Amino acid sequence: MVFLGIDVGSLSCDAVLIDKEKNILSYSVIPTGVKNIESIAQVKKNVMDSAGIMEKDIQYIISTGYGRNRVQERDRAVTEITCHAKGIKHMIPETRILIDIGGQDSKALRLDTDGNVVDFAMNDKCAAGTGRFLEAMARALEVDINQLGDLDKGATSDLVLSSMCTVFAESEVVSLIASGTEQKEIAKGLNRAIAARTNSLVKRVAKNIDGLAVSMSGGVARNKGVVKAIAESMNLEKINTPENPDIVGALGAAIIAFEKWKTK
């Protein structure tokens, strides 16, 4: 008896299978690509194969993410806001503020002690500071996206990128490279710019974060440089990040699937 959560994001498609004790049996993270129906089928197959279970063993499916309504076999679709809150509550129970930066949006959530969302704020109008933004910046810096996290090591200047529009920021990065600014300084400047924007999102849901545990989910949470810059901008010693920040939404969806099945 297992429960499946599928998070169809703009960049990655994630799935988590859990049992009724909420133990993770398997998970998979693959690129969403241009054909999300195929990615959904693939990610589902991955978790079933890995856990060695059959379709009939899945009791309930919750889909989430921007492509949540594309999951045809879902029992229900739930937004990523609710799913991330549920997932982080399971992984880092003390979380009261959750920052989720995904492929095309970033959000700040304020949670109560039971992990319920009491307020949320999302980026509007543009993808500044999101995974897509970082992809564009990695391209401009001519590094792999996975190298970005450590790229700011040893940076000493207080450079902050002034543009947050992805297009203008990319051109600013190119100008900085042309003027001879070191890669690490530019990377630090980028991280600071993302941190300032994230900090502003957090302030929209909690004016004062004293004593509130802050965690981060979504693919960008794997970027140590960004996480560190956000912590610095919020005067925090640390921001909690789960071992697999990409699967927080899918895990939350799987837990909600279990809870829905229980009350069915």
Place this chain on the structure above:
Amino acid sequence: MMYEHFDNAVKGIKEKLNNDPEGINARKKYVLELSRLGRKLYSKDETIAWCGVTAPFDLLSAMGVTSCFVEFVGAMLASTQTAGYFFEEAEDSGFATDSCAYHRAVMGAVLKNAMPKPDFIIGTSSPCTAGLAIVENFAHQYKKDFFVLNVPQNYTKDAIKFLAAQVEEMTLFVSDHTQRPLSMEKLGMALENFNRSSQLLKDIYDLAKTKPSPVDNRLLRDFGVVMPLLMGTKAGVDICQAFKDELNHRIATGWHHVSKEKTRLMWIQNRIQHPFPMDEMLDDLGAKIVVDELNNVTWEPMDPDNPFESIAKRMISIPFSMDTSERIRLMQNLAQDYQIDGAINPCHWGCRQGTGARGLISKGMQDINVPVLNLEIDCVDSRNLSKGQIETRVEAFMEMLS
């Protein structure tokens, strides 16, 4: 072209109403009257005044002037999906794409000669100075005289006196242009119609407060902001009566018990004017907008013996005109009267009303434990809209409230 559009609308709605003589059809009767107004504006036989939102339309009607606020045309162009053509014209002439799209659409229509030529223009400093600048721009384009009503933000004796004097002066300005003096008898009739409509509005809003509410997500949309165009007329009274009858009928037949009402919502400011499926989205989520911020009678009955002061008091009392603290106090009262679970603020792009007061409104509602969803949506220009983004925010808000 526009005259034909409104003429066809009038004929089509009349036919539908004739085919259903027993039906109440409040919304159809309302749209019929607005289409008649549109037809009059484009008929070329009328004395036309383009105005600001808070102009005294009952007084202008008593003086034989067909008047309308320009944002109404912006909304109409958006709802008929013809605004895009006019946005481009306005933008080509230098209007910024992030300026208020209500105004950008009508400015484009003026530049394309698609607006009826006014005989004069009455601007109002409330609700926004952008609107005032736009009508001043019209005055220059059409080479017509321009009169400004400076509406104070505070409801004080001095402020009322200050505005009442301007309203009286406006009647002289209008008479100069129409060659018709103000008839106190006609004004008395207009104010009587206004008072009857106001009382019916109060009744309508009281019925809407019922739990579950007999309204749906469409019935009273933008009612409070548009009705003042008709309230000084007999037709305005009849429309208000039809809405009251419709709600009473729904309650009598138990309609409100079968309608979905998992969540009771307040909509702040104006609704989305282009065909974005917000109503359907809320229907699917079992959420019902039971009150719009501007569906509120905030004025005392008009005193025919003291008409200019009465009109001035009414103009200042409209939430649009008030300072933000007073506006929030009115919203808090509505939230409590209608027992709402949450509020949605569309924060219309480039709008002082929508975005300027956003943080204060959220805080004011939080003080009475009402969560607010702040969207960032252009209510008139649909070109930058991402349906999925809005859907996620609205769905997440409903999940949070449930």
